[in-house]
Amino acid sequence: MLQEIGFVDVRVGPPADTFGEASGEKKARLFEVYGYPFLARKPG
Amino acid sequence: MGAELPVDPAALREEVKSKYREVACNPHGEFHFHTGRRAARRLGYEPAMVDRMPDAAVESFAGVANPFSLRALEAGEKVVDAGSGAGFDCFIAAQQVGPSGKVVGVDMLEEMLHKSRATARAMELPNVEFREGILEEMPVGDGWADVVISNGVINLCVDKKQAFREIWRVLRPGGRLQFADIANGKPVPASAVANIDLWTA
Numbered sequence: 001m002l003q004e005i006g007f008v009d010v011r012v013g014p015p016a017d018t019f020g021e022a023s024g025e026k027k028a029r030l031f032e033v034y035g036y037p038f039l040a041r042k043p044g
Numbered sequence: 045m046g047a048e049l050p051v052d053p054a055a056l057r058e059e060v061k062s063k064y065r066e067v068a069c070n071p072h073g074e075f076h077f078h079t080g081r082r083a084a085r086r087l088g089y090e091p092a093m094v095d096r097m098p099d100a101a102v103e104s105f106a107g108v109a110n111p112f113s114l115r116a117l118e119a120g121e122k123v124v125d126a127g128s129g130a131g132f133d134c135f136i137a138a139q140q141v142g143p144s145g146k147v148v149g150v151d152m153l154e155e156m157l158h159k160s161r162a163t164a165r166a167m168e169l170p171n172v173e174f175r176e177g178i179l180e181e182m183p184v185g186d187g188w189a190d191v192v193i194s195n196g197v198i199n200l201c202v203d204k205k206q207a208f209r210e211i212w213r214v215l216r217p218g219g220r221l222q223f224a225d226i227a228n229g230k231p232v233p234a235s236a237v238a239n240i241d242l243w244t245a
Contacts, residue, residue, distance in 0.1 A: 001205060006212065016087050016109040021078075027076070034229070035224055036224065043217065
């Protein structure tokens with residue numbers, strides 16, 4: 001979606017276990033939900 | 045609502061407000077996600093930056109990853125935080141851009157805005173400002189920002205493409221979007237996507 005809008009140099013960082021040891025962990029594991037950092041640039 | 049959207053955007057906003065009002069007013073309550081200093085530690089924020097911040101700046105933090113991990117901000121940059129909550133990432137950003145930079149946090153929740161503005165005053169950060177608004181229509185001029193940051197908020201927007209278009213609008217040419225958000229490795233059933241209660245569960 002980022003590239004569709006026009007962003008370039010899109011990078012995705014390593015996953016963070018956002019919900020580990022929280023009460024939402026079970027549901028997060030079910031759908032393999034993790035947090036990620038993203039970086040993108042608007043050309044120009 | 046648009047035919048292609050799985051839930052009504054206004055109804056989802058009310059659901060999100062209800063959940064995060066609690067995070068603002070009762071940050072030590074029970075949530076399905078980590079909050080505060082524990083969350084910041086888990087997500088790899090630089091301890092020295094977090095440790096010097098007062099509790100009010102950190103306790104309602106409910107981010108999902110670290111938007112500064114792929115790129116630190118530079119001195120003097122103008123930054124917009126899309127969905128700034130109680131201001132934690134804005135206060136991190138303020139430390140990185142320094143007094144010559146400027147940070148604008150945008151949030152739709154009155155309780156979060158009240159808290160973040162009070163904290164900015166207490167921390168004596170005149171270059172950090174908080175404005176009321178939604179991601180899909182931010183109160184920021186075209187091309188104003190060198191950088192847009194966001195943390196765990198875009199996933200709560202029904203129309204993500206519009207949210208990204210709006211970020212594109214406020215960024216200057218050559219500007220950067222650095223955000224953190226969740227993604228799932230396994231598909232979520234359409235019935236769950238259409239259930240508004242599950243968006244914030």
